[in-house]
Amino acid sequence: MTEQHVIAIDLGGTKLAAGVVDREGTVLRRTEHPTETSSQDALLAQIDGAIEELMNGEVGALGIGIPSLIDQRAGQAGSSVNVPLTGVHLRDQLATRFGVPVALENDANAAALAEHRFGAGRGTAHMVLLTLGTGIGGGLILNGELYRGSLGTAGxxxxxxxxxxxxxxxxxxxGIxxxxALASGTAADRLAEDVARARPTSGLGRALAEGRDVDPRLTVELAKSGDPDAREVLDTIGYRLGVGIASYVNIFNPELVVVGGGFSRAGDLVLEPARKVVAERALPPARDAVRIELAVLGPEAGLIGAAVVGFEALDSVAV
Ligand SMILES: [Zn+2]
Incomplete structure (x- = not known):
């Protein structure tokens, strides 16, 4: 096998990152553009352009991470909220155009693969990943492999x-x-605004009165400086998160739960209350053995995970 690299694409609602990645998860070349969301054709042209920009003779496959439910039967996005890709047979289209194997993966599944191979989950066989951002993404590593379910939409x-x-x-x-809806960055945003309105003399209330955005970034900043109301918001979010994690511990008995995504910058201010709920409510002995830790790869996890599935596609045709 001469091809030692893949091109990975991490398509987000706001930016499209692309990179040439090697088998060790090292990003050798990288580009980034604001995501073209004006139309499906414009976005597809942008993806083509990003690949063309990086293509060279050592690239053996493409790995594409997208913020969508993936239907692996058809190699297409089953539903997309932030990017206009629904109904496109992206895997086959790209494979035909570039003449290399192509893998498509959900962005949180890709992040789970990346943290498992190269990040917080190295050496574990059973790992649950949550990404806290606008929504909450998830990925399951079971018996050392990404669990995709029957269609590809699991996790x-x-x-x-x-x-x-x-x-x-x-x-x-x-769903209801x-x-x-209760523990994402968006939920934290809503909760912080409620507190700001109810308590105008609090740090959050004063920020709102000054016309500042009472967003998760500000809440985390205030909480880290000791503000009790901001801490209460993060404590509530952590408590809710812990209620969810307790169920994952009961169902999957993971060694490790990895928490990543933009809102994970809250760190222990959210993880500590989550750990407390898990210690109280999940079933022993699983609850006593599980670790709940922050992700370590940061925003590159999506790109590196897309590369992992790209290598899987490359290796599956090489066998
Ligand atoms: Zn839902």
């Missing part, structure tokens, strides 16, 4: 019900009282 860990009488979930999800 949607943000979409479990933790409040029977809760509100409708975000985006196109028809899902973890995503």
């Amino acid at each position: 949607e860990l943000g979409h479990i019900t933790i409040d029977l009488n809760g509100s409708r979930c975000q985006g196109t999800c028809p 009282g899902h973890l995503e």
Whole structure:
């Protein structure tokens, strides 16, 4: 086998990152562009362009991570909220165009693969990954492999019900009282605004009065400086997250739960209350053995994970 590199694409709602990646997960060349969301054709042309820019003779496959449910039967996005890709046979189209094997993967599944091979989950066989951002993404590593389910859509860990009488979930999800609606960065945003309005003299309240964005970034900043109301917001989010994680511990008995995504910058301010709930409510002995830790690869996890599936595609045709 002469091809030792793949081109990985990490397509997000706001940016498209692309890179040439080797088998050790090292990103050798990297480009980044604002995601072209004006139309499906424009986005497909942008993906083609990003690949052409990086293509060379040592590239043996493409790995594409997208923020969508993937239908692996057809090699297409089953549903996409932030990017116009629904209904495109992306895997086959790219394989035909570039003449190399192509793998498609959900972005959180890709992040789980990356953390498992090269990050916080190295050496584990059973790992659960959650990404906290606008929503809550999930990925499952079971017996050392990414668990995809029958169609490829498994691991949607943000979409479990933790409040029977809760509100409708975000985006196109028809669920009620899902973890995503209660413990994501968006949920933290809502909670912080509620606190700011209810307590105008609090740090969050004063920030709102000054016209500042009472977003998760500000809440984390205030909490880290000791602000009690901001800490209460993160404590509540961590508690809810822990309720979800306790269920994953009972179902999957993981060695490790990895928490990543933009909102994970809250760190132990969210993880500590989550660990406390898991220690109280999950079933022993699994609850006593599980570790709940932060992801280590940061925003590159999606790109590196896309490369991992690219190498899987390359190796599956080489056998
Ligand atoms: Zn949902």
